[in-house]
Amino acid sequence: MALSSPLALPPAPSYVGSLTRRPSTLVSLPVSPGHHLRRRSLSVSPQLSRMRSSTHRFVFAHSKQEAGFMQTKENEEDLIDAIEVELASIETCLMDTAALFEALMLVDLMERLGIQRYFQQQIQRILQITYMQWDDKCGLKEEEATVLAFRLFRLHGSQVSAGVLMALEGGKKSFNDCFSVDSPTNVSAMLNLYRCSQTGFPSESKIMGEAQEFTRSQLLDVMSDRNPTLLQTNNLRIEVNFALELPCQRLLPRLESRSIIRQLWPGNESTRKYLKLAKLDLQKLQKLYQQELEEFERWWQRCGFDEVKRARKTLVQAYFMVAPTIYEPQLSSFRLAYAKGVVLTTILDDFFDDKSCDLQELQRFYEAFRRWDSSFIDDLPQQKLLFKSIDDACLEIAAEANKVQGRNVLPLFKHLWVEFATSFLKEAEWMHSEHIPTYEEYMKCATVSISAKLLTWTSAFLLGEKITDEMLGHLGPDSRFMYLVCVVFRLSNDLASFSRELKEGKLATGVGCYMRDHPDCTQEEAIVAVGDLIELACQELEWELYQSRAVTPEVCSRAVLNTARNARLLYKRMDGLTNADEEFMNLFQDFMFNPLEY
Numbered sequence: 285m286a287l288s289s290p291l292a293l294p295p296a297p298s299y300v301g302s303l304t305r306r307p308s309t310l311v312s313l314p315v316s317p318g319h320h321l322r323r324r325s326l327s328v329s330p331q332l333s334r335m336r337s338s339t340h341r342f343v344f345a346h347s348k349q350e351a352g353f354m355q356t357k358e359n360e361e362d363l364i365d366a367i368e369v370e371l372a373s374i375e376t377c378l379m380d381t382a383a384l385f386e387a388l389m390l391v392d393l394m395e396r397l398g399i400q401r402y403f404q405q406q407i408q409r410i411l412q413i414t415y416m417q418w419d420d421k422c423g424l425k426e427e428e429a430t431v432l433a434f435r436l437f438r439l440h441g442s443q444v445s446a447g448v449l450m451a452l453e454g455g456k457k458s459f460n461d462c463f464s465v466d467s468p469t470n471v472s473a474m475l476n477l478y479r480c481s482q483t484g485f486p487s488e489s490k491i492m493g494e495a496q497e498f499t500r501s502q503l504l505d506v507m508s509d510r511n512p513t514l515l516q517t518n519n520l521r522i523e524v525n526f527a528l529e530l531p532c533q534r535l536l537p538r539l540e541s542r543s544i545i546r547q548l549w550p551g552n553e554s555t556r557k558y559l560k561l562a563k564l565d566l567q568k569l570q571k572l573y574q575q576e577l578e579e580f581e582r583w584w585q586r587c588g589f590d591e592v593k594r595a596r597k598t599l600v601q602a603y604f605m606v607a608p609t610i611y612e613p614q615l616s617s618f619r620l621a622y623a624k625g626v627v628l629t630t631i632l633d634d635f636f637d638d639k640s641c642d643l644q645e646l647q648r649f650y651e652a653f654r655r656w657d658s659s660f661i662d663d664l665p666q667q668k669l670l671f672k673s674i675d676d677a678c679l680e681i682a683a684e685a686n687k688v689q690g691r692n693v694l695p696l697f698k699h700l701w702v703e704f705a706t707s708f709l710k711e712a713e714w715m716h717s718e719h720i721p722t723y724e725e726y727m728k729c730a731t732v733s734i735s736a737k738l739l740t741w742t743s744a745f746l747l748g749e750k751i752t753d754e755m756l757g758h759l760g761p762d763s764r765f766m767y768l769v770c771v772v773f774r775l776s777n778d779l780a781s782f783s784r785e786l787k788e789g790k791l792a793t794g795v796g797c798y799m800r801d802h803p804d805c806t807q808e809e810a811i812v813a814v815g816d817l818i819e820l821a822c823q824e825l826e827w828e829l830y831q832s833r834a835v836t837p838e839v840c841s842r843a844v845l846n847t848a849r850n851a852r853l854l855y856k857r858m859d860g861l862t863n864a865d866e867e868f869m870n871l872f873q874d875f876m877f878n879p880l881e882y
C-alpha cells in the first residue's frame with residue numbers, strides 16, 4: 285500500500301548494470317573473521333580508557349561470582365547438544381496445545397537471546413508444524429499462543445492476516461475483554477500482544493494501532509506500582525520497562541539479549557540451558573568486539589584524522605551503530621567496513637556543513653569526487669587526506685567483497701560516494717544562500733546526504749552472502765526498502781538536530797521545509813507531522829521487510845533495516861552522533877565492556 289505523497293519514492297537510476305562480473309585485480313584482504321585483528325600497543329581515546337578502567341574494577345569485584353559460573357565446566361557444545369535433544373523431544377508433542385505454546389515460547393526466547401543461529405532447523409520445524417495448525421480466521425486455540433505465533437510468523441515471512449486479532453475477541457467489543465494484567469502470566473501475554481502490534485503493515489494500521497494503544501496503556505499502568513508484587517515474578521518489571529523504552533523500531537537485538545539474561549538468571553529447569561548458552565555467546569563476542577574496536581582505533585590513527593581540525597571522533601557511536609544488530613562472529617569485516625563508513629561520512633559532513641568554509645573550496649572538493657581525482661585539492665591538505673582515506677577504504681572493501689561476489693563492486697562504491705558528495709554540495713549551497721527548498725526538493729537530496737544508502741551498500745557485500753540482482757531489486761540502493769530506511773534515518777535526525785541546526789543557520793531541514801510548504805503550520809505542528817511521517821515509513825518498512833523474506837537471506841534484510849532502527853535509538857532524545865548522552869554511553873559501556881552480573 286502506497287503512503288502519502290511526502291514519502292513518495294523519487295526516480296533514481298539503476299546501478300545494477302555497473303556491477304560488472306569480472307575477477308578483481310585488486311589485492312585481496314584476509315577473509316577469516318578476526319584474522320586481521322592483531323594486538324599492538326594502542327593509544328586509545330580518553331573516553332574509552334575511562335570505560336575500560338571502570339570495567340576492570342567491576343570485573344575484579346565480581347570475579348568470585350564469575351569463577352562460580354565457570355566451575356560448571358559447561359561449554360557451548362554441551363549446551364547446544366542438550367538443547368537439541370530437548371527440542372527434538374518437544375517436536376513430538378506439538379499437537380498438544382500446552383506443548384505447542386511451550387515450544388513457541390522457547391523459539392521466542394532463543395531469538396531474543398540471539399542464539400537462534402545454532403538451532404535454525406529446529407526452529408523452522410516448530411514453526412512449520414505450528415503453521416499447519418493455524419486457522420486463517422482465528423489463529424490457534426489459545427489467545428496467548430495466537431499473538432505469539434502471529435509475531436513469529438511475521439518475522440519469518442509466513443502469510444498471516446491481522447484479522448485474527450479481531451477474531452481473538454470472540455465477538456466482544458474490546459481487547460480489554462480478552463487480555464488483562466492481573467497476574468504475571470497475563471502480563472506476559474499482554475507483552476506478547478504489544479510486540480505483535482508492532483509488526484503491522486500500512487493496511488492494518490487501524491487494528492494494530494488499537495492493539496498497540498491498548499497494550500501500551502495497560503503496561504504503563506502496571507508499571508505505576510499500584511501492585512508492587514505483580515512484577516516480581518521473573519523480574520517482569522525489567523522486561524516491561526525494556527519493551528516500553530525500546531519497541532521493535534528502536535530495538536538492537538543484542539541489547540535485548542543482555543537484558544533478558546539479567547532478568548531471568550539463573551532461570552528454571554526449562555530456560556537455564558538457553559540462558560547459559562546465551563551468556564557464553566555474549567562473553568565470546570564481547571572479546572571479539574573489543575578487538576575490533578582496537579583495530580578501529582588503529583585505523584583512525586593510521587588515517588591521521590587527529591590532525592583534521594573538523595574531524596569529530598565518533599568511534600564509539602560508529603561502532604555501536606552496527607555491532608548490536610549485525611553481531612555474528614564471522615561478520616567482523618562488515619562491522620568494521622560499516623563503522624569506518626560512519627566515520628568517513630561524518631568527517632565529510634563536517635567539511636560541507638560548516639558555514640565558514642569557502643563555497644568555492646567545497647565545489648573543488650566535490651569535483652575531486654566527481655572525477656575521482658585528488659589533484660583538484662592538492663592545496664587543501666586536510667581534504668586531500670580525507671579523500672585518500674575514502675579511496676583506500678573503497679579499494680580495500682571492494683577487494684574483499686569481490687572474492688565473495690565474483691564481480692567488481694568498486695564502480696558502485698565510487699558512484700555512491702559521488703552521489704553523496706553531490707547531495708552535500710547542494711545542501712551547502714542552500715545554507716550559504718539561506719535558501720529553503722520545498723519539502724520534496726529537500727527529501728530528494730536529504731535522503732542521500734543522511735548516508736544510509738552509502739553506509740549500507742559499501743559494506744553489505746561483506747555479509748558472506750552472494751547478493752544477486754534480484755536481491756538488489758528488493759534491498760539495493762534503488763529499492764523502496766532502502767528509500768524508506770533513508771526517510772526514517774533523515775527525519776529522525778532532523779527532529780533531534782532541528783533546534784541546533786537552526787541556531788547554526790541551517791534552514792533547510794525536514795521541519796523547516798515542511799513549514800515552508802505549510803505556511804500556517806506552527807513549529808510544534810510541523811514536528812508532530814514529521815514524527816507521523818516517520819511512523820508511516822516504519823509501517824511500510826514492515827511490509828517491505830516481509831516481502832523481502834522470500835528472496836533475501838535474513839542477515840541481508842537485517843543489515844539494511846539496521847540503519848533505520850539505529851537512527852530511532854541514536855536520535856531518541858538528542859543528536860547521538862554530535863552529542864551522545866549519558867544513556868547512550870551507558871548502553872555502549874554495558875555492551876562492550878561490562879560482564880553480565882547476577
